[in-house]
Amino acid sequence: MNQPVIVVEGLRKVYGDVVAVAGLDFEVEAGTILGLLGPNGAGKTTTIEILTTLRRADAGRATIAGFDVGRQPELVRRVIGLAGQAAAVDDRLTARENLDLFARLYKLPAPERRARVDELIERFDLGGFADRLVATYSGGQRRRLDVVAALIARPPAIFLDEPTTGLDPRSRLELWREIRAMADEGAAVVLTTQYLEEADRLADDIVIIDRGEVVARGAADELKKDLGRDVLVVHVSDPADLPRAAELAGDGADVATDAGHRMLTVQLGDGPPEALAVLRRLSDAGIPVEDFQLRRPTLDDVFLTHTEVRR
Amino acid sequence: MSAVDLPFEPPSGVRGALIDVWTMARRDLIRTMRQPEYLSFSVVMGVFFLVLFELVFGGVIAAGAGVDYDQYLVPGVLVITAVTGALQTGNTLAVDLQYGADKRFRSLPMSRMAVLAGRTVADTIRNAVAVGLVAAVGYAFGFRFTSAGSAVAALALTVGIGYAFSWINAAIAAKVRSAELVGMLSMFWLFPLMFGSNLFTPTVAMPAWVKAFADNQPISVVATAVRALANGSDPGLSVVGSGAWIVGLLVVFVPLSVRLYRRA
CATH class of the missing domain: 3.30.70.100 (Alpha-Beta Plaits)
Structure with a gap:
């Protein structure tokens, strides 16, 4: 059995008197996708922010590739990729330049940098628009670039925060293929979504949270079976x-x-x-x-x- | 899982941070070249003030104050170009913070300060170009530096105060996180500094308390230094005072910006 890449134990975060995350536990193995599912305000984004070192948990701990997110944030940042809202891709740069920017910030050595950018453009079929300004992209192309950028340094853990929200069905399908490919290449992926179909199609395991608490978990089929009847x-x-x-x-x-x-x-x-x-x-x-x-x-x-x- | 072996050891510490600052600055400079209106805004602003004051008020002010108005006005206009150019730092940073672009950067193995420092460096390089262009327009109006050395020193002080003002704008943007609010607030703090100053007219006729402010605030002190350097006259304390203002503002606003930004 694979060792889990992402381990979350008793994670808790409180804002004032609102409990955003109330003792969350889960593990994600290499090559699998965990779907974190829940309504707005369930604590999905807070969870992602804690795991990507953007916020500190009030209690509990989480490790990524063996590094503690609270105590070793600098090391954690070297083993994660974060994508989702597409806000970080720059309109006035091309896809190639955007990818190059992220490669530089991850400090990929110069010879590898160009090769990796080319490889991703090829692998994810961005060639048709890689040298146009992002400002000219469709919503789907933009989102795909955003997600691909998270892969630049081959991180063992990838976090995708509602990556397909607002996309048309065809773009969503393309993005699903890319997300599946990430896991197939060995990454442990955490995907938050409000779309049940998305979790059903992509996630190996599903954790449903509501008001910060886990209300159900398991593989999609098990969850449906538990609910039972036709x-x-x-x-x-x-x-x-x-x-x-x-x-x-x-x-x-x-x-x-x-x-x-x-x-x-x-x-x-x-x-x-x-x-x-x-x-x-x-x-x-x-x-x-x-x-x-x-x-x-x-x-x-x-x-x-x-x-x-x-x- | 025991910790993975990381594939390579990236440059860390100051060297890593400098790489990040340059990476971010480079990105902003590429954007500026793609969208030169950002550059032209501050150039147009400077030329606008130059033409407006020269042609509309120049005769009256020169006659009243007994000064060579080209030599008086152009240094002030150069400083205006730099400090209005610095507003861009606040604008772009606020947009990034507003729409969450910086979240991604904060999840990367990079210096947090580089997001701010890269932007101020890029804005300052752009500002240097803008100040140079406005100086060239001033030259056409008859403005002259007495020597190349004094020109370099004067432009350095001008760009320097712009750099310090970039950090003021960065701090405001990190605090309010809204481009509209950053723009509105600049009316309240930058306009009093621009007009409660010696930029357009000597301060002799101002009420004592206004004069005390107008003589000593950073924009006026730098303008005075630039004028003295341009004319080859005795700068008094203005050159040292300009340096002190620039350093003082940086000492306060660099750490403040970084702290406000981290609080996000």
């Missing part, structure tokens, strides 16, 4: 039929009705066979059904179950 959603033609339909559908606890949407929701114990049975009973009782669908649990359900329920 859901049958039925739209009836006449809302007056709903009470009777609910009665026919099964035990009260697993059935919910919504008269406004003429909708019946049934949590299924036994998946598709039970769905068929419910639909047959409705049909036998002569209740007209307009539409139905069988929904597998999504990460959205996991997320909503663990976050909104607590509010």
